[in-house]
Amino acid sequence: MKNFKWVSRKKTDEVATIYESNITLNKSATSYLEKAFVVLLGIDKEKHLIAIKPIKRGDIELEYIPKDQRHNITIKSSYSRISNKHFIQDISKLKELNFEENNYYKFPAYWSESEQSLIIELNKGEM
Structure with a gap:
């Protein structure tokens, strides 16, 4: 048994799936946005990155964000959708x-501590 590497049944990679009308995030990616x-x-059009920044209810920042920049997120137990x-189209x-x-189209994503946002890497190519 020394040569075996035991794997988890839980896939931990954050994945964003882009459909014609929405972005759907897998459970791992959703975990960063659960309280949004x-x-x-x-x-970022130069680096081909998308940022999704969660804003919590009652967050002081919320009152300064124009309503047309606030996007609803639907959070379910195994995914979320924006x-x-x-x-x-952009x-x-x-x-x-x-x-x-x-x-x-599927793209990898990761959490950025410095941006406090989930970053979708369009530059990594479709998964």
Whole structure:
């Protein structure tokens, strides 16, 4: 048994799946956003990164964020979803995603302590 590496049945990689109208995050990625009331969506067009910043209910920062920058997030036990078709269209143009050809695209994600945001790496290529 010395040569065996025991693996967990839980997949811990954070994955974002981009559909034509929403971004769906797997359970591991959702764990960083579980307490979010709303989220902010950001895009770095040079580095091809998306940032999802959770904002909690009662957070002082919330009152300073314009309502049109607050995005609803639906959180379930095994995934979360952020719907914003216009944002997805911007991403589609940037990364040339063709939803008529593919129903969805998967990208790796990670938590950034410095940004206090979940970062989706569009530059890593589809998974």
